[in-house]
Amino acid sequence: MSVKKKDNKFQEQFISFLQQKGFIWGPEPELYGGLAGFYTYAPLGKRLKNNVENRIRSVFQKNDMWEVECPTIMQKEVWQASGHLDNFTDPLVACSKCNASFRADKLIEEKYDDVVADAFSEKELLDFINDKKIKCPVCGSQFIQEIKQHNLMMKTTIGTKIEAYNRPETATTTYLPFIRYVDYFRKKIPFGVFQIGKAYRNEISPRQHVLRMREFTQAEGQMFIFKEQKNNFERYDLIKESKLPLWSHQLQDTSKEPKMISVSDAMKKGYLKNQAYAWSVNLAYTLFREIGIPEEYIRLRQHTPGELAFYADDAWDLEIKTNSFGWVECCGIHDRTDYDLTQHAKASGKKLEALDENNEKTVPNILEIAFGTDRPVFALLDITYNQAEDRTVLFVPYNLAPIQVAVLPLVKRDGLDTIAKELFNKLNGKFIAYYDEGGSVGRRYARMDEKGTPYIITTDTDTLTDNSVTIRDRNSTKQIRIQLEDVPDVLDNLFSSKKQFEDLGKIIE
Amino acid sequence: MSVKKKDNKFQEQFISFLQQKGFIWGPEPELYGGLAGFYTYAPLGKRLKNNVENRIRSVFQKNDMWEVECPTIMQKEVWQASGHLDNFTDPLVACSKCNASFRADKLIEEKYDDVVADAFSEKELLDFINDKKIKCPVCGSQFIQEIKQHNLMMKTTIGTKIEAYNRPETATTTYLPFIRYVDYFRKKIPFGVFQIGKAYRNEISPRQHVLRMREFTQAEGQMFIFKEQKNNFERYDLIKESKLPLWSHQLQDTSKEPKMISVSDAMKKGYLKNQAYAWSVNLAYTLFREIGIPEEYIRLRQHTPGELAFYADDAWDLEIKTNSFGWVECCGIHDRTDYDLTQHAKASGKKLEALDENNEKTVPNILEIAFGTDRPVFALLDITYNQAEDRTVLFVPYNLAPIQVAVLPLVKRDGLDTIAKELFNKLNGKFIAYYDEGGSVGRRYARMDEKGTPYIITTDTDTLTDNSVTIRDRNSTKQIRIQLEDVPDVLDNLFSSKKQFEDLGKIIE
Numbered sequence A, B: 001m002s003v004k005k006k007d008n009k010f011q012e013q014f015i016s017f018l019q020q021k022g023f024i025w026g027p028e029p030e031l032y033g034g035l036a037g038f039y040t041y042a043p044l045g046k047r048l049k050n051n052v053e054n055r056i057r058s059v060f061q062k063n064d065m066w067e068v069e070c071p072t073i074m075q076k077e078v079w080q081a082s083g084h085l086d087n088f089t090d091p092l093v094a095c096s097k098c099n100a101s102f103r104a105d106k107l108i109e110e111k112y113d114d115v116v117a118d119a120f121s122e123k124e125l126l127d128f129i130n131d132k133k134i135k136c137p138v139c140g141s142q143f144i145q146e147i148k149q150h151n152l153m154m155k156t157t158i159g160t161k162i163e164a165y166n167r168p169e170t171a172t173t174t175y176l177p178f179i180r181y182v183d184y185f186r187k188k189i190p191f192g193v194f195q196i197g198k199a200y201r202n203e204i205s206p207r208q209h210v211l212r213m214r215e216f217t218q219a220e221g222q223m224f225i226f227k228e229q230k231n232n233f234e235r236y237d238l239i240k241e242s243k244l245p246l247w248s249h250q251l252q253d254t255s256k257e258p259k260m261i262s263v264s265d266a267m268k269k270g271y272l273k274n275q276a277y278a279w280s281v282n283l284a285y286t287l288f289r290e291i292g293i294p295e296e297y298i299r300l301r302q303h304t305p306g307e308l309a310f311y312a313d314d315a316w317d318l319e320i321k322t323n324s325f326g327w328v329e330c331c332g333i334h335d336r337t338d339y340d341l342t343q344h345a346k347a348s349g350k351k352l353e354a355l356d357e358n359n360e361k362t363v364p365n366i367l368e369i370a371f372g373t374d375r376p377v378f379a380l381l382d383i384t385y386n387q388a389e390d391r392t393v394l395f396v397p398y399n400l401a402p403i404q405v406a407v408l409p410l411v412k413r414d415g416l417d418t419i420a421k422e423l424f425n426k427l428n429g430k431f432i433a434y435y436d437e438g439g440s441v442g443r444r445y446a447r448m449d450e451k452g453t454p455y456i457i458t459t460d461t462d463t464l465t466d467n468s469v470t471i472r473d474r475n476s477t478k479q480i481r482i483q484l485e486d487v488p489d490v491l492d493n494l495f496s497s498k499k500q501f502e503d504l505g506k507i508i509e
Helices: A008-020 A043-062 A076-082 A104-111 A122-131 A171-175 A178-184 A249-254 A263-268 A275-290 A339-348 A374-384 A416-427 A441-450 A461-466 A484-495 B008-020 B043-062 B076-082 B104-111 B122-131 B171-175 B178-184 B249-254 B263-268 B275-290 B339-348 B374-384 B416-427 B441-450 B461-466 B484-495
Strands: A065-067 A073-075 A089-094 A101-103 A148-151 A154-158 A162-166 A191-200 A215-225 A243-247 A259-262 A298-302 A315-322 A326-335 A365-372 A385-387 A392-394 A405-409 A433-435 A455-459 A468-473 A479-483 B065-067 B073-075 B089-094 B101-103 B148-151 B154-158 B162-166 B191-200 B215-225 B243-247 B259-262 B298-302 B315-322 B326-335 B365-372 B385-387 B392-394 B405-409 B433-435 B455-459 B468-473 B479-483
Touching (some): A043 A275, A076 A339, A089 A104, A275 A298, A275 A315, A275 A326, A275 A365, A326 A374, A365 A374, A405 A441, A416 A484, A455 A484, A468 A484, B076 B162, B089 B122, B101 B104, B171 B215, B171 B365, B243 B263, B243 B275, B249 B298, B263 B275, B392 B441, B479 B484
Parallel strands (some): A243 A298
Antiparallel strands (some): A154 A162, A243 A259, A315 A326, A326 A365, B089 B101, B089 B148, B315 B326, B326 B365, B455 B468
């Protein structure tokens, strides 16, 4: 598959596909006209999202990181200490005539593809807008010469008067049980935890479908590690020869393309500053490869020095090339240093330390792999959606497909439907199966292709005499006859990659 | 296992076990003193919760119900139409002296085990409190003679001025995409959907650990069905001979115990009013059996006529007997009639109808299986936790255990640790595995028993000569020697129940 360019016509057609075919609906509640930035995962989208999230869980777990589930609401004190109450703001400009408000940085970035305006000061934002004569997208008038900082947190009240907020990230809530972790992991540092759950940001103008929502699902991995351990990190050896598509901030000045380079070479060149951080960047890359994003659609972009978040020491973003919106930031790998634990120790009055190798009480650092699951799911759909003249197919990886197998009777008579229904009942539960007897078989194949279903089993008149059925492979559209009673084992073997489709028998011409 | 009585000493010891051993921490954030009604699932608790939720998913899916994920925040109009803004309130009484507020119904129920006060009117609540001379639990003074209705919803703001609320249930958000569902299911009614996700209730006095929280996880299944189809429900035939522990409201007057009775007999006696509702009650029971709650710990209790929720036509609760808190309501099966769709049609101005068998536009009814995942997880832990003199064991079902297998070297030398570590690396990813080399082997066995780990593999000096290891079974504590290279297959066979532990070889005496 080659990387296509950002494409507005594609975008429109693709998002309509998501709505019509039962992947993602919204903005929700559609019935009430919709609230910008809120979406519903429809049955197929939700199954895909679950599969992606379970794969993420399994990769984290395999890398000795343990999942926790922390509250999504916490009181003011927490967000004061974390810095979010003061700093988690977006710079807004308002139109002098129609009064509409816009994020100043996004306004610039959407007009100027090459500009990264995140890190602009208020003055730089205003200067840029004036220099380039950017006008209100609604009414075309001038903007008021003032940046207003809009806090992104959603406030609520607990009990009758406790000020609290829906969390703007999982990360902070993951850090707070630090003392419990130290005990749970029996004082062994480094240790890793992660959280997959909701976060909330009151964006002033949510857009780009599920890419910038007000409610979204984050998946954030956190490693607690002493500073001294970062360059003495045992697991580094396991990954040092892996290759990563790195686009360092130096390279960004001279090249439009990242370079495939081994982790150890990147360390030698100073692109990645220590072993544990390099390991984290590699894990992020592994996570996205494992959820089915093709290699050529991923790049790792280093933040420029001016672009760093207020808590970060170094940062790389993992970006995915989508057909709908071009390159999209999907994950950040941050060295948060001891910022968070120090802040929360100060605010809570409790020591957040552990014993290091010299038996000294020390505040660990935190290395973070921060991403969400909405963007990768969107990207996966965007990249694998293929509308050609003859057929529309979702080429989603076989073992992530929302529906694994469909069972169809060729025609709805002569008992073919009864046999198909029995087979469906046998498969369902063990596999995600789907039964469909409505309409021509060609139409039904087409419907399953759109859903990305890897295999279709069809009963036909031969089934009545020799107990065989056809199995059809989505990607090749080829069919092979197999025995009815072998279907569960055949599917098992195919999904576990113990067998290839072509090994099942003779392709039907 | 016999059903034990509610036990305060057990409760204390058990909740401390959950905290100490890494199951559930809180109230969170503990670091900031804790906010009542918010908890963190620690690594072991989270894994168990995931396993329970995935089992629920799979049972729903097998019963042709499809998962969706809807926003957890919706605007005011939605909650006005659903009735929550007006009716979703708790009756509070306040102390005349210390000003503390309490839920009047719970105040009564906690003092009088046999009284169900949910359905009491304001006058009945006050009369009961006065009759029984119930005083403020904090300072012992009299209550003010007034019931205040406290709305349970958590309010927030979207954008700069849109009034919105964290959802108090998943159900309403699940109903709103009705028009999309009709299209997705190709106009075939009945159809079923479900949602597993967060809901929020601003309880005035959250208590009983994770049983009554302010933020919790719901799992609610919804079947959309025409009224006429309820007694012509195809899938009823598949379950009519199943037996259920029914405690009808008539029986509640005469007996402390439910009766095991087949679904068809319950229909004949009029306990369950139609086939589709009976099927739903049976599915609820199946769900809880499938997540490992033993038969003798479950009863199905019918609501008394005065107890019905404002939207419900009939209702049964599934209750679980816990050692910590006695019988706990864990699930409600409700016939919500056409209440919700009619309300949202009125409020949105859109028709929420589908074509019935007579080709007439009709508003379907909704049958709901409403439960959460926190209570079953708590109940499962509570029921399977067993502290005896010689060992503390969590007898959680093998295939729901947070950690599936542990690998230990008998001693940390002679290469036993290297072999064990290699085996761990081979198993981890395929299974949830755990490596432990710290402390005496007895102590390490004990630690794995507390975590509920079904199998422990140990390398010892014999491993060096004949490549064999021991596998230990949690429940029996028996051990058998197997070959190192067979371990993955052996575990596969045990977890898929293809083999019994005793079939693996000779028990070591």
